[in-house]
Amino acid sequence: MAAPIPSGRSSSERAVLLGNGAIARGLLEGGCEVVTAYPGTPSTEILEEVIRQKTELGLNVATEWSVNEKIAFDVALAASMCGKRSAVAMKQVGLNVASDSLLSAAYTGCLGGFVVVPADDPGPHSSQTEQDSRLFAIFAKVPVLDPSSPREAHAMAREAMELSERHRIPVMLRPTTRVCHARQPVELGTIDRTARPAKFVKDPPRWAATPRYRLPLHGELNAKLEAIRKHFESSPLNAEDVRPGPFGIIAGGCAAAAVRDVMKEEGWDIPLLQIGTPFPLPVQKVMGFIARHDRVLVIEEPDEAIEVQIPDRRKVQGRLTGHVPGHGELTPDVIARILGAPEPAPAPAGAAFPPRLCPGCGHRSVFYELRLALPNAIYSGDIGCYTLGTNQKAIDTCLDMGSSISLATGFWRAHAKDGRDVPIVAIIGDSTFFHSGIPALLNAVAAGARFVVVVSDNGIVAMTGAQPTPAEAGAKIEEICRALGVKWVRVFDPYRVKDGIGLFKEARAWTKAPEGGIAVVVARRACALREPPAVRIPVDVEAGLCDGCDYCLKFCECPGLVKDAAGGKVTIDHTRCVDCGQCIEMCPSDAILPVKGAMARP
Amino acid sequence: MIARAERPAQIVIFGLGGQGILFLTKLLAEAAAIEGRGVIVSENHGMSQRGGAVESHVKIGDFAGPLVRRGRADATLAIDPARLGDARAFGGECFANAAAAEGARALDAAAIARELGNARAANIALAGFAAAARPDLFPARASLLAALEKISPPKAIESNRKALLKGMESA
Ligand code: SF4
Ligand code: SF4
Ligand code: SF4
Numbered sequence: 001m002a003a004p005i006p007s008g009r010s011s012s013e014r015a016v017l018l019g020n021g022a023i024a025r026g027l028l029e030g031g032c033e034v035v036t037a038y039p040g041t042p043s044t045e046i047l048e049e050v051i052r053q054k055t056e057l058g059l060n061v062a063t064e065w066s067v068n069e070k071i072a073f074d075v076a077l078a079a080s081m082c083g084k085r086s087a088v089a090m091k092q093v094g095l096n097v098a099s100d101s102l103l104s105a106a107y108t109g110c111l112g113g114f115v116v117v118p119a120d121d122p123g124p125h126s127s128q129t130e131q132d133s134r135l136f137a138i139f140a141k142v143p144v145l146d147p148s149s150p151r152e153a154h155a156m157a158r159e160a161m162e163l164s165e166r167h168r169i170p171v172m173l174r175p176t177t178r179v180c181h182a183r184q185p186v187e188l189g190t191i192d193r194t195a196r197p198a199k200f201v202k203d204p205p206r207w208a209a210t211p212r213y214r215l216p217l218h219g220e221l222n223a224k225l226e227a228i229r230k231h232f233e234s235s236p237l238n239a240e241d242v243r244p245g246p247f248g249i250i251a252g253g254c255a256a257a258a259v260r261d262v263m264k265e266e267g268w269d270i271p272l273l274q275i276g277t278p279f280p281l282p283v284q285k286v287m288g289f290i291a292r293h294d295r296v297l298v299i300e301e302p303d304e305a306i307e308v309q310i311p312d313r314r315k316v317q318g319r320l321t322g323h324v325p326g327h328g329e330l331t332p333d334v335i336a337r338i339l340g341a342p343e344p345a346p347a348p349a350g351a352a353f354p355p356r357l358c359p360g361c362g363h364r365s366v367f368y369e370l371r372l373a374l375p376n377a378i379y380s381g382d383i384g385c386y387t388l389g390t391n392q393k394a395i396d397t398c399l400d401m402g403s404s405i406s407l408a409t410g411f412w413r414a415h416a417k418d419g420r421d422v423p424i425v426a427i428i429g430d431s432t433f434f435h436s437g438i439p440a441l442l443n444a445v446a447a448g449a450r451f452v453v454v455v456s457d458n459g460i461v462a463m464t465g466a467q468p469t470p471a472e473a474g475a476k477i478e479e480i481c482r483a484l485g486v487k488w489v490r491v492f493d494p495y496r497v498k499d500g501i502g503l504f505k506e507a508r509a510w511t512k513a514p515e516g517g518i519a520v521v522v523a524r525r526a527c528a529l530r531e532p533p534a535v536r537i538p539v540d541v542e543a544g545l546c547d548g549c550d551y552c553l554k555f556c557e558c559p560g561l562v563k564d565a566a567g568g569k570v571t572i573d574h575t576r577c578v579d580c581g582q583c584i585e586m587c588p589s590d591a592i593l594p595v596k597g598a599m600a601r602p
Numbered sequence: 603m604i605a606r607a608e609r610p611a612q613i614v615i616f617g618l619g620g621q622g623i624l625f626l627t628k629l630l631a632e633a634a635a636i637e638g639r640g641v642i643v644s645e646n647h648g649m650s651q652r653g654g655a656v657e658s659h660v661k662i663g664d665f666a667g668p669l670v671r672r673g674r675a676d677a678t679l680a681i682d683p684a685r686l687g688d689a690r691a692f693g694g695e696c697f698a699n700a701a702a703a704e705g706a707r708a709l710d711a712a713a714i715a716r717e718l719g720n721a722r723a724a725n726i727a728l729a730g731f732a733a734a735a736r737p738d739l740f741p742a743r744a745s746l747l748a749a750l751e752k753i754s755p756p757k758a759i760e761s762n763r764k765a766l767l768k769g770m771e772s773a
Contacts, residue, residue, distance in 0.1 A: 016628075016635045018645070041648035126648030149642065149666065182668040183628065184642045185635045257667030265674065332671045344673030348687045353618055355654035385652065463649070559653055575721065 013188045017049075019179040022150035022186050023117060024049035026157025027087050028059060030113065031192030034079035036064040036072040038435065039464035040091030041126035042180035043119035047089055048465075057191065065467050068401070068435040069094035073101045073116070077170070080114035081207060082198035085161055087115040091126075092133050093400065094118060097436070099136070105170050106141045107217040108206055109224070112196060113165035115157065116142070120176045122302040122329040128383075128400060130327060132303035133174045134278045141221055143228050144172040144279045145237065148257040150184040156276065158189065159237065167224045174278075176301065178254040178329075229280035237276030238285060245271055248293035250286065252278055252300045258332040259299055259339075266341050275300075281309040290315055297323060299338070301330045357388050359560040360533055360580035362494045362525030366456050367394035368555055368586055369500030370425060374452070374508055377423035380408040382437075384429035385463045386456055392557050395427065402436030404428045405444055405453060412449045423508055424451035431461040431469045433477060438484070444518055445485040450511040452504065453481075453520045456494070458527040466530050481520045488516070494523040495533075497585040528578060537581030538595045541570050545591035556586040610663025611739040612670045616689045617681035619651040622725040625753070626681070627658040629729065632749035633741035634662045644668035655685065662741075676739050679732055680706065681725050697732040699724055707735060714768050720758070723765035726750070730769025743770060 017025060023046050027035060037047035047063060054061040062079075066072035069090040079086040090098065095118040102116065118136070121127040137144035145160050147153035153175050164171040205213040232238065241248075248271040251259045256274040263270060273289045275281070278300075290296050290310070298307045298318035307318040317323040324330070324338055337343060357364050363386040370379065371394050381387055381395035382404035389395035397407055408426035415422050428437045433455050441453065455477050461467040469475070481489050488510040492499050500523070507519035548568040552561050560577030561570055570591075583592050613630065617623045627643045634641035644659040659670045670692065678689035683700040690696050696706035701713075711727040733740035741749070746766060754762045 014635070016631050016641075045647075125646075149668075178644055178668055181645045181647050182642055183631045183645065184668075185640075254667060258669065260666040262671070265671070332667065332669050336671060344671065344693075345691070347672060347691050351684060351687075353653070353655040353684070355619065355649050355652035358652060388652065 014185045015188055016183055017150055017154070017186045018045055019150040019153050019175060019182045019184075020045035021049040021053075022154035022184070023157045023173065023175065024053055025186065025188065026154040027115065027161065028053060028057075028061065028191050029189045030115075030158040030161030031085045031194055031196070032061065032087050032113075032115070032161065033084045033196065034062045034076055034086040035089070036066050036076045036086075037089040038066055038069045038072050038094055039461050039467045040094050041464060042121055042177040043089050043091045043094070043117065044464040044467070045180070046117060046119075048467075059191065059193065060195065067470060069097040070101055073098040077101065077105055077110060077114060079198070080110040080112040082200045083112045084196050084198055085113040085165065087117060087161075089117040089119070092118045092120045092131055093127055093129060095133055095136055097401065099140070102136075102142070102170065103140045107214055107221055108209060109168040109217075109221070110164060110170055111168060113161035114170045115160045115164060115173055116170050117173045117175070119180050120174060120302060122176055125177055128398070130302040132301075132305055133172065134305035135303055137172045137174070137279045138305060138309070141225060142170050142172055143225070143277065144174050146174050146253045146276055146278050147179050148253050148274065148276075149179060150182050151186050152276065153179050154186050156237065163228065167228055169221070169224050169228075174253075176254050225280050229282060232277040232280060232282040233285050235277055235282070238282055239274045239276070240285065240289060241271040241273070242292070243271050244292035246294045248273065248289060248296045250275060250289065250296055250298045250306060252276070252306055255299045255301050255330045255335065258330065258335045262332050262336045262339060262341065266336070266339075268339075275306050278305045279309070281306060283309070283311060286310060287312065297338070299324055299330060299335060302327075354391070355388060356391055356557065356559050357385060358529045359558050359576050360528030360578035360582070361385070362458060362523060362528065363389065363456050364392070364556065364558060365494040365497055365500060365582050366427070366454060366523045367392040369494065369497060369504055370394050370427075370454070371555065373501045373504035374423045374425060377425045377452075378408075378411050380404045380411060380424065380426045382426075382428040382432050384432055386427060386429055389427065392555060401432055402428070402440050404432075405437050405440035408451045408453070409440070409444045409447055409449045412451050413447070416450075421450070421512060423511075426451060426453045428453065428455055429462070430455060430457040430459065430471060430477060434470050434475065438480060441481065441486070441518070442484045448517065450517055452507045452511060453518060455520065455522045457522050457524045460527055460530065462527040462529065466527065477522050478520070481522075486518050486520050488519040489522070490520070491522040491524055494525050495580065495582055497582065528580065532578050533580045536579040537584070538579045539577070539581060539584055539592055540572055540595050542591050542593055543567070543569055545589050546570055547589055547591075549588070552583055552587050552592065556583045558583055609738060610661070610665070611677070612675050612694070613660040613662075613677045613679070613739065614657060614670050614675045614689070614692045615660070615679045615681060616655075616657045616685035617725070618684070619653045619656050621656070621681050622722060623656045623658050623681060626679075626725045626729055627660060628753055629726070629746065629749050630660045630662075630741065632752055633745040636745040636748050637741055640664045642666075642668045655688075657685075657688070677732060677736055679728055681728060695736060697728060697735070699728045707731075709769065709772055711769060714772070715765055718761055718764050718768065720761040720765060723762055726762050726765040727769035727772075730766040731773050734770035734773035
């Protein structure tokens with residue numbers, strides 16, 4: 001159970017909030033009435049916290065886990081077009097999906113405050129890229145605020161809402177992982193409970209602007225940005241130490257916080273300009289700071305958004321000059337090294353602990369069955385827990401959301417063009433299928449492609465902590481596939497290992513049949529972390545039968561199977577095993593057996 | 603009464619995904635806040651939660667950012683003995699969930715948790731152990747108990763309390 005959230009009626013209340021919770025609170029204090037999101041680390045808890053706080057405080061706020069980020073963006077934007085204050089949250093790569101809308105919305109502007117929160121992931125810890133959403137803000141021409149802590153994120157969420165409504169422009173709030181997933185006491189403000197009735201006023205030259213109207217809108221956008229830049233020149237969000245000296249630092253976001261801590265620890269007193277508003281950059285303030293020093297180092301992540309906007313960089317060092325590493329997270333260790341602090345002893349080469357699918361995860365059986373049924377296939381993977389199928393050597397690609405099916409189409413096309421038929425399997429999760437697998441599948445059917453699609457369906461967005469998908473409202477993947485024109489669709493429970501192997505072979509046969517084409521197998525089994533198997537089949541390894549061949553460790557790869565150091569045999573770690581019984585059929589020596597009296601799978 | 607810690611404290615917790623590291627981090631943050639102290643912590647969410655290496659940082663005092671520099675920790679907790687090497691490299695006094703551990707103060711917190719019938723509470727027992735051993739770094743017992751009550755699921759409050767107190771007694 002989460003800690004109760006104080007009501008926020010008096011201004012002296014404090015609560016310990018996750019950075020994402022602080023953003024949620026700031027948005028609610030800013031009068032946000034509609035919040036949408038697609039889950040993705042490190043952003044997921046923003047909407048989760050909005051939902052938790054609105055429930056606890058009894059707020060009338062509409063929330064939506066949308067099908068993808070572009071849709072989430074459009075839904076929230078439309079609320080703003082009706083005069084409501086709204087926000088949309090996503091992880092940084094989600095902004096790629098929503099970018100079409102973002103760039104256009106910068107031109108049309110908005111009406112109610114509209115805050116876009118893409119969470120960046122320098123490191124990267126849980127992402128395909130280390131892309132910098134501040135650069136996206138520059139590209140899209142929308143202002144961006146960059147908090148260095150949960151406390152700042154809270155204040156900036158409110159500020160972003162006001163700024164957006166005042167200038168009628170979408171405003172980006174860009175936290176990074178170390179803000180989203182930091183936790184800190186935050187002084188709460190008052191929640192703005194004003195209801196702003198939805199009222200859409202028709203204005204075709206703006207909301208339906210054709211290219212002719214886009215030109216003046218672009219001019220209007222430039223004027224808004226110039227006005228905002230002037231405002232940023234004197235904004236307290238850019239905290240400045242005005243003392244002159246030989247050396248100064250300009251920093252933003254978490255890097256600024258780390259710089260402060262490192263300076264304190266080392267007893268250094270270097271003037272710092274913290275940029276909280278990286279775009280439009282308060283150029284006069286920055287140039288004034290640079291003028292007071294002989295040399296200025298710019299420390300920001302994950303890319304160089306402040307540095308590239310500095311008009312005269314003769315005294316400036318940073319990523320562009322190679323003084324700051326061009327990739328990787330700017331942890332205090334890295335910043336200390338950049339600034340010349342004594343190095344700590346090198347870290348020991350500790351054992352690596354790669355993430356693995358949970359014990360009892362249905363994806364595991366899918367991969368096992370695939371490798372047995374179609375051992376030489378190209379396994380085109382996707383984004384979700386099941387990317388960990390790499391551990392079972394049953395995932396060969398991972399590009400972006402939905403690409404399992406579109407890459408598979410490309411693999412088919414490349415080989416078919418040469419007159420070759422190779423087995424190709426696209427493996428996609430249910431939420432990813434809804435997110436962007438559907439158009440890819442429609443395309444594959446229309447293209448006449450021939451490959452197997454496995455939708456590994458656990459009913460939720462598992463990777464990010466079990467957010468709902470459209471299945472909650474009754475969407476059925478098998479029906480969608482049929483409606484898209486797929487003629488061969490089967491649904492099964494991946495725990496039924498023999499069924500799975502047979503089905504995958506049949507599916508492959510359909511891709512080769514004269515009348516065949518795309519074959520879809522929906523492997524349906526609830527996420528074992530949320531819903532432990534209903535039928536429990538406790539297992540043990542019969543030591544006399546186990547010959548220590550390691551087959552189960554490689555192919556089943558369940559954390560519940562461990563090699564006993566002494567005897568070279570495998571045993572079951574019952575503190576991890578969830579009694580799913582999947583591994584029974586994954587031992588060639590039949591050494592993994594249900595314990596006596598255990599129920600067989602009905 | 604245990605003197606309230608006033609010195610800044612940097613604590614790093616090591617474990618594997620699913621061992622309750624997030625819970626412990628939250629516990630220390632809430633307890634420090636109850637004492638009116640500045641505190642900022644960093645948690646691991648995402649892919650690493652699937653059994654991968656997890657570490658979280660707790661900084662009590664006047665800090666701007668949530669990460670501790672390697673070699674600068676005042677105390678570390680190795681919730682999983684497999685992470686002992688990483689924990690020791692961070693500096694400070696190391697507390698390990700193990701029957702015995704070189705270069706660390708060991709407590710078989712897993713055994714305590716099992717005895718209490720709450721195998722998942724090893725993390726809390728180890729935190730209690732470290733907090734009792736180093737009252738200059740950790741929040742006081744009363745604050746830890748209040749925080750525990752605030753963030754535990756109602757069903758688990760009593761057994762979590764027991765784990766904390768048992769850990770403290772073992773110091
Ligand atoms: S969270 Fe669910 S879907 Fe993800 S690995 Fe664990 S059991 Fe499988
Ligand atoms: S349990 Fe079976 S598969 Fe695993 S090592 Fe023993 S004999 Fe090989
Ligand atoms: S029964 Fe086998 S596969 Fe299932 S959790 Fe236990 S060890 Fe893992």
